[in-house]
Amino acid sequence: MKIAALVADRLAEPMHSPDCQHEDGAHPGLKGQALRRALAAAQSRCQATQERLTEPRRRVLELLLEADQPLKAYDLIATFGENGAPAKPPTVYRALDFLERQGFAHRIESLNAFVPCRIEAENHTAAFLICSCCGAAEEFEPDLSPGLAAAQAKGYEVASVTLEARGLCPACRAG
Numbered sequence: 001m002k003i004a005a006l007v008a009d010r011l012a013e014p015m016h017s018p019d020c021q022h023e024d025g026a027h028p029g030l031k032g033q034a035l036r037r038a039l040a041a042a043q044s045r046c047q048a049t050q051e052r053l054t055e056p057r058r059r060v061l062e063l064l065l066e067a068d069q070p071l072k073a074y075d076l077i078a079t080f081g082e083n084g085a086p087a088k089p090p091t092v093y094r095a096l097d098f099l100e101r102q103g104f105a106h107r108i109e110s111l112n113a114f115v116p117c118r119i120e121a122e123n124h125t126a127a128f129l130i131c132s133c134c135g136a137a138e139e140f141e142p143d144l145s146p147g148l149a150a151a152q153a154k155g156y157e158v159a160s161v162t163l164e165a166r167g168l169c170p171a172c173r174a175g
């Protein structure tokens with residue numbers, strides 16, 4: 001009973017601001033055929049690179065693709081099993097590690113949550129627009145060249161860049 005309340009609480013956040021009229025569902029995850037197509041594409045990308053999309057890896061990717069918003073590792077652990085049976089945490093962490101390495105998923109650092117990659121380009125820098133009202137996160141491709149040139153001019157060799165912008169999505173702005 002207590003646990004159910006906690007879960008409901010957690011899934012309810014983030015809340016829209018009181019005067020936001022935005023209906024949820026403006027950023028739906030994949031379902032049905034679109035979901036099957038995305039999973040099949042991941043499968044063939046793995047085959048092409050001699051990687052294995054094992055059942056736990058496929059399942060975690062499926063959960064990320066279906067979701068309407070970024071998921072935390074504990075959400076994935078809790079909903080992993082077909083009948084709501086939780087996964088062993090290392091199973092999910094290892095699968096996330098694989099999906100990130102292969103570019104199928106990204107971690108949004110400021111949320112410590114995961115999203116499927118929507119850009120499908122190899123080795124790109126993932127950047128996110130995060131709605132602080134509904135919690136949606138949209139991936140975009142940033143033009144980092146001016147920043148990288150500035151870093152190089154200062155003698156830095158940049159290993160990674162995190163770009164996460166917060167604000168309101170179009171649906172919440174309209175609401």
Ligand SMILES: [Zn+2]
Nearest residue numbers: 117118119126
């Ligand atoms: Zn991406």
Ligand SMILES: [Zn+2]
Nearest residue numbers: 131134169172
């Ligand atoms: Zn929003």
Ligand SMILES: [Zn+2]
Nearest residue numbers: 016020133172
């Ligand atoms: Zn909103």
